[in-house]
Amino acid sequence: MTTIYIDPSKKKEQIVKLSDGTYGVMTAMKEKGGLAYKFSFTAHLHPNFLMTHAPIDGDVENVHSIDGEQRFKIQWLSKH
Template identity: 70%
Template structure:
């Protein structure tokens, strides 16, 4: 499981660091049901994915891609 470190004070867009040392971008998107969030990663080791709600500390997301299943855990960035 790869951990995504998120700063909860940044609601619209931010660069996120992953537990394996790679980086990505988390950005808010307007959807019919409200605001969802998209995660795009600089490394090709991880597939992009969307969640239909604001990130929650401790949430685990399972993402299915052509390379198989990957699991991500969202963790608040401690200051």
């Protein structure tokens, strides 16, 4: 499982770091049911995915891609 570190104070767009040392971008997008969050990754190790709810600390997202299933855990960055 790969952890995505998110700064909860940045609601619209931010660069996110993953536990394997790679990076990505989280972008808020307007959808019919409210906001959805698109995760796009710079390395081709992980599939891009859309989360249809706000990220919550400790959530685990299962993402299916042509390379198989990957699991991502959401973790808030500490304020230290």
